[in-house]
Amino acid sequence: MTENLGELTITRELPAGPDAVFRAYVEPEQFVRFWGPVGTHVELDTVTIEPKVGGRYDSTMTIDATGDTFPLRSTITAFVPGELLVIREEGVGMSSSLAFKDLGDGRTEVVLHQTDVPEMFRGPEAEAGMNSSFDRLVEHLSAQR
Template sequence: MQEMTELVLSRQFTAPRSAVWAAFVEPEIIAQWWGPQGWTVQDGSVILEPKVGGRHELTMEQRDNPEAQVPLKAVVTVFDEHICLASADGPHEMTLDLVIHTKVDFKEFAGQTHVTLTQTPLPYEVIDTSTKAWNSAFAKLETLLSEYF
């Protein structure tokens, strides 16, 4: 059996919490930043039903090789507007046949938003890759938000 752990990342965004929240729940905004550098979100693939039990889906594709695709087919488990968004994805091949729980907490202070992302369970072997992917995606989000704030 693989050893499991949890991924926890924090990031400060120079934007109000309502804007950062929108970037995680509005399909047209999600499509602009989700995924690491070199990956895009397939046109029309983003679905986020804003309620517990709703779908949270999208398909990422590698910019240089659109055949390389990574689906997200999650179910929303927490939808606490402007405070917390959580979902469960899997089990399927892309989640290593696990149910991966992703939780994003949002806190605002002095016009900035502190985001904490937690994913669990993850095998130790994927922590480095997952950390780099999320940090890359958050850099894309930071660039997007900087255009407005």
């Protein structure tokens, strides 16, 4: 049993409407353009996204400098297109919820809320990594315009 579990919440405004932002998370060809912090990448052939409750949400992140890999194996537990995506990671048990709110001006507020987060995934370094992934998403969405 993992000890010292907690929560993490990050809120970001993104330069696209909710449907476009949501598609970036569920279309593998877009997902690989931003998933993971700067200095990592995800190969398209490692991504399985089945956009439905009970569907797979799997990928493998690779650290560019070392080649070390980090597989994400998870199941979609809630799915409302353009509004909500929730996944639960196998093994770790961590749940990640992405809520998408239309700001009405071509922007979307995204709230990432994670529960049952092991301590190693909650510190300032982990939060900085997630924010750099959001920065990569901003770049991707801006290029789509």
